[in-house]
Amino acid sequence: MNQGIEVVGLYVRDQQEALDFYVGKLGFVVHSDVGNGDYRWLTVQHPQQPGFQLGLFRPGPPVHDAATAQALNALVAKGAMPPLVLTVDDCRATHERLSAAGVEFMQEPVERYGTVDAGFRDPSGNGWKLIERAAAAVA
Template identity: 40%
Template sequence: MRIYITSVFVDDQAKALDFYTGVLGFVTKHDVPVGAARWLTVVSPERPDDTELLLEPDGHPAVKPYKDALVADGIPAASFAVADVQAEFRRLTDLGVRFTQDPLTMGTVTTAILDDTCGNLIQLAQVD
């Protein structure tokens, strides 16, 4: 068994696609119209046949309170592995990305948390 698709709820799929591809560097895997929304997934360019991230519309009434509570408590909706958190922090900061947690090393793990501009906090993690 393996993870095939996981998702983050986004308030605007077009804006999310721009951020996740144009800023974070993912590539679009699927973009299929589904009524007023889209089945919109992105993947790592290094592993295009691996786990997909669904940029899922946050229209369900339970989603906004859930997302608001996570953000208020500083809890990331997802965690992405990177080779060098410090380098990604500098690159993304230069692109105007807002971080809610600067790089922090805890034992063999270094993390940073960013705002994805679509209502979520996302953790970057480097495991040494």
């Protein structure tokens, strides 16, 4: 039997805004964009990881009632969800490129723990860390 994780989901307040950010600013590509009434299954992929999808999902029906959806949106907006990590070969260069594309960073590149990292949030409030691969790990 072959198993693996294929999709990890993020809650976003507006799927079109999230799509514009992840594709237009971060350089991800659309994998799936399928609607069923008010429900939209929307996933993107990093171009160098075609087997893994990031789901951009809106809290609400059929999974959540209105109160739960509102609470989830508020938690995400506050940055309460754990950050996602995007590994890069050169954190400073990636920071410059993404900043030029309009990504707003909360933390400029900083050296620590033997590497360089920076932090930003998507338009919904989901946190991201850019982490430069350690020199020994770069091949």
